[in-house]
Amino acid sequence: MSRVLVTILYEDQRGPTRGFGLHKLVTRCVFDAINGERHRLEGALDGRPMKGSAKLLATCREDLDDIAADGRAVIAVFDADKAGKLVQLSGKLKREEIVTKITTNCSSGVRFFVILLVENMESVVQAVAPCDPSIDRKLIDSALGKDLAARDIVLSNAAREEARTVRECALKANPSLQELVTRVTALTRGGVGPAVT
Numbered sequence: 001m002s003r004v005l006v007t008i009l010y011e012d013q014r015g016p017t018r019g020f021g022l023h024k025l026v027t028r029c030v031f032d033a034i035n036g037e038r039h040r041l042e043g044a045l046d047g048r049p050m051k052g053s054a055k056l057l058a059t060c061r062e063d064l065d066d067i068a069a070d071g072r073a074v075i076a077v078f079d080a081d082k083a084g085k086l087v088q089l090s091g092k093l094k095r096e097e098i099v100t101k102i103t104t105n106c107s108s109g110v111r112f113f114v115i116l117l118v119e120n121m122e123s124v125v126q127a128v129a130p131c132d133p134s135i136d137r138k139l140i141d142s143a144l145g146k147d148l149a150a151r152d153i154v155l156s157n158a159a160r161e162e163a164r165t166v167r168e169c170a171l172k173a174n175p176s177l178q179e180l181v182t183r184v185t186a187l188t189r190g191g192v193g194p195a196v197t
Contacts, residue, residue, distance in 0.1 A: 012049030023047030131169030137173030
């Protein structure tokens with residue numbers, strides 16, 4: 001399949017690139033969920049690191065119509081630990097309040113969803129680490145210390161075809177990662193599902 005069905009915008013700091021660890025992991029989890037129909041999704045998922053939360057928010061508010069001009073859905077993945085401050089909210093906030101504020105002034109004509117990663121990207125690494133005893137602890141520590149190369153290695157390792165049990169374990173450990181995979185899977189199958197909260 002060559003048509004992109006879903007574009008996933010990530011906070012990742014690296015700027016425009018393809019094939020980084022978190023997107024590889026999400027893509028492989030979606031392939032797992034569709035049970036062997038991977039050929040249907042080759043090229044259907046577009047992952048874009050946006051080089052920080054501020055640029056991700058600006059893209060959501062200014063560029064959704066351009067990104068989704070061909071009818072694709074768009075998902076923005078924010079780190080929950082800083083998302084409230086990003087949209088100038090304070091205090092103890094509900095996820096729904098943050099998502100509502102993020103989507104304010106975004107195009108209403110686009111199938112657009114927001115996923116808040118529980119805490120942050122490091123929580124995904126923390127979910128993967130105990131699920132894969134073969135990963136070197138020093139590599140995990142580097143990944144948790146925001147070493148992008150180490151993070152990519154840890155997450156890409158979990159995205160290997162033979163690491164399905166690692167992925168299943170990580171999804172159970174991180175509900176927001178599971179929410180992202182569930183949303184992407186539904187959209188690639190043509191379903192929209194309920195609004196993300």
